[in-house]
Amino acid sequence: MKVEEALQILKEHGYKYTGKREEMIRICAAEKRYLSAKDIMERIKEQYPTLSFDTVYRNISTFVELGILEETELEGEGRFRLACSADGHHHHHVICTECGKTSSLPGCPMNVMASVPEDFQVTGHKFEVYGTCKECVAQSN
Amino acid sequence: MKVEEALQILKEHGYKYTGKREEMIRICAAEKRYLSAKDIMERIKEQYPTLSFDTVYRNISTFVELGILEETELEGEGRFRLACSADGHHHHHVICTECGKTSSLPGCPMNVMASVPEDFQVTGHKFEVYGTCKECVAQSN
């Protein structure tokens, strides 16, 4: 997803434009990486030093609801990245547990592995591979 | 896994036997379901009304380390169930997001979907299907 697309989605849903929202989206767009709310706060402080964490959290959940951000959870805290499944076709990620960097995996296990018991009404699924990326492996030596 | 097995594992690793530990394991063994720390506390209070949450949390993490419990995360809190992948062969679960009930899925996407980029040093993976079980669907009507 591109920054402009994300802003368009906000507009379409009747949300107001604010520089803070745009900047948050820009920050997420700048890295193929899951960021924590704290990471985003840190980066946005350069431009908006007084931004409150309430604003960051509230906007993040708006973005997640609208499908602008994708969410996961690492070490007990929420992590976010600009949605990319929406772009082409649905896929999953390899995630570096050190730095949050991601790499796409082709395909989805739901297509390959049938046989979900029929008495479950399926609402979603998660497939994530965890590991350490090249850079983080190097750094830990 | 059976309660006796779990106690055996504790013993082998030099952990002491306590009634509280056994009861915690029994509680988890009694249900094919992910329980929160709070769920476990609630159930154990019948027998050990003064048990502190510190003890519950500490024992849970010991159990997870030893592979007695499996861990996941639902709605921002840790959930636990008696390990069953260890029993037969490795597999994954469909999980009811209402009540934590689980159902096994045969196989593992890691076997089916090769192609993890080689510059990632893989340490783990998660495949979970979420939904609402028959009972919880019925209840919400």
Add this chain to the structure above:
DNA sequence: CTTTAAATCGGATTTGTTCTGATTTGTTAC
């Protein structure tokens, strides 16, 4: 420009979890 609802602020609050220091309990050696 005025109006109004949405967004933001700043700080208090809540929730899940971990830490700390004092006390109790299982286990081992006698």
Add this chain to the structure above:
DNA sequence: GTAACAAATCAGAACAAATCCGATTTAAAG
């Protein structure tokens, strides 16, 4: 069985992530 020691537990303080709240500011529509 008893003594001694390390591990386990207790109670509550502390912590971190996330949410809530009332007051203020701001984007956008008329």
